[in-house]
Amino acid sequence: MNDRVRVEVSDGVADVRLTRGDKHNGLDRRMFEAIIDTGTKLAGDRSLRAVVLSGEGPSFCAGLDFASFMREGADFEALLAPRDDSPANFVQQAAWVWAELPVPVIAALHGYVFGGGLQMALAADLRYVAADAALSVREIEWGLVPDMSGTQTLRHLVRLDVAKELTFTGRKVSGEEAVALGLATRVEADPHAAARRVAAEIAQRSPDAIRAGKRLLNQAFTGSTDEGLRLEEQVQRTVLGRPNQLEAVAAGMSKRAPRFVDPAEG
Numbered sequence: 665m666n667d668r669v670r671v672e673v674s675d676g677v678a679d680v681r682l683t684r685g686d687k688h689n690g691l692d693r694r695m696f697e698a699i700i701d702t703g704t705k706l707a708g709d710r711s712l713r714a715v716v717l718s719g720e721g722p723s724f725c726a727g728l729d730f731a732s733f734m735r736e737g738a739d740f741e742a743l744l745a746p747r748d749d750s751p752a753n754f755v756q757q758a759a760w761v762w763a764e765l766p767v768p769v770i771a772a773l774h775g776y777v778f779g780g781g782l783q784m785a786l787a788a789d790l791r792y793v794a795a796d797a798a799l800s801v802r803e804i805e806w807g808l809v810p811d812m813s814g815t816q817t818l819r820h821l822v823r824l825d826v827a828k829e830l831t832f833t834g835r836k837v838s839g840e841e842a843v844a845l846g847l848a849t850r851v852e853a854d855p856h857a858a859a860r861r862v863a864a865e866i867a868q869r870s871p872d873a874i875r876a877g878k879r880l881l882n883q884a885f886t887g888s889t890d891e892g893l894r895l896e897e898q899v900q901r902t903v904l905g906r907p908n909q910l911e912a913v914a915a916g917m918s919k920r921a922p923r924f925v926d927p928a929e930g
Contacts, residue, residue, distance in 0.1 A: 668698035670720075671706075676713030676867040678706055679860065685721020690729030691780045693736065696758045699784075703761030710926040713867035713874065715765060716859040717788055718772040725781025727802050744811075752813060755780075760813040763787040763882070766875045768866055772855035773839070773848065778802040783810060786817035786847070789878065790862070792855040793839035793848040804834040820885050821846045870908040871927045876900075 672679045680702060682689040689695070706712055719725050743755050752760035762769045762784065771788035779802035785791050793799070801818070803810050810818070810831060818827050822845050830837075842848040852858040866874060880899045884892045903909050908924050915922035 666698050668695045669702045671702055673709075673712070675864065676711060676871075677860070677863045678709075678712060678715045680706075680715055680717050682719040682725055685719065685723075687729060688721065688723040688726035688776050689719040689781065690726050690732070691758070692729045692732035695729075696755060699758045700754075700761055703757075703765060707761070707765050710928075712767050713869075713871055714767050714863035715762070715769045716772060716856070716863050717762065717769055717784070718856050718859070719775075719781075721775075723775030723781075724771070724773045724777045724797070725784060726776040727779025727781050728806075730806065755811060756813045758812060759783040759787040759817075761787075763813070763817065766878065767871075768863070768874065768878060770859040770863055772852075772859040773797050773799070774855055776800075779810075780812045782847075783812040783814035783817070786814055786821065790859075791842075791848040792850060792852045792858045792862075793842055794853075794855055795839045795851050797839040797842070798836045799839070799842045799847055800834055800836045801830040802834050804832065868922070870903070870912045870922070871924055872903045872906060872908040873912070875927055876903050 668682070668684055670681045670683050682695070682699075684690060684695060706715060744753050746753050747757060750757055750760065750764065759780070768790065769788040770790045770792065771785040773785055773791055773793040774797050775794075777785055777793075777797055777799040779800070782799055782801060801810055801814065818830075822830075826845055829835075837845065837847070839848060839851050843851055876899045880895060883895055887895065908927070911922050911924055
């Protein structure tokens with residue numbers, strides 16, 4: 665825990681909350697650093713089963729805190745510097761770290777979900793959104809383009825013309841329209857509670873299969889059909905006949921709760 669991000673882990677579920685609520689969780693340098701550090705540490709936790717990502721206060725995240733960067737002096741070369749451990753640069757990693765996490769990430773969205781905040785949400789695996797939330801590809805307001813991995817996630821969720829309209833105009837869409845467009849998974853009266861509920865359900869499944877499923881589906885989107893079919897077989901071979909897969913079958917046949925072990929890899 666720090667003054668930008670709080671993490672509570674229980675029964676294999678990490679509840680990650682942005683804690684700069686008085687600033688609508690605007691992204692200043694310390695927020696970037698805290699998010700990246702949090703995601704990196706969670707990635708190495710073999711006992712982790714799922715992550716819920718949310719924001720305290722009135723909004724999930726209103727995007728970049730330009731006033732803070734201007735006040736502190738923005739070193740744009742440092743912000744855009746490549747990293748040795750990821751294809752993403754520093755600012756991209758604050759969003760991309762959630763896509764790289766080996767377990768499912770569920771974003772709970774309310775209030776403003778603008779710019780960098782939206783790009784973080786798009787890097788999650790599922791997005792539960794309040795009906796009255798406001799989502800926007802906001803970078804055009806500052807004369808910029810999405811630069812926190814949003815182009816790599818947005819293109820898999822909406823049609824190209826929709827992505828262009830949102831990027832060119834920066835218009836705000838409600839939670840309900842976001843679901844209709846493909847930006848969000850579904851509308852929930854209480855997105856955080858819904859995210860926690862689904863994360864808890866995921867945590868009861870074989871961790872090997874969950875991790876393998878995320879890896880498989882993420883890679884299947886970027887390859888050919890032939891590559892996808894081969895990958896499907898390769899990934900299945902990593903779980904088939906392993907202890908957690910056999911335990912899932914035994915528990916199901918005995919109608920008891922499964923007793924899974926932490927995955928060795930993946």
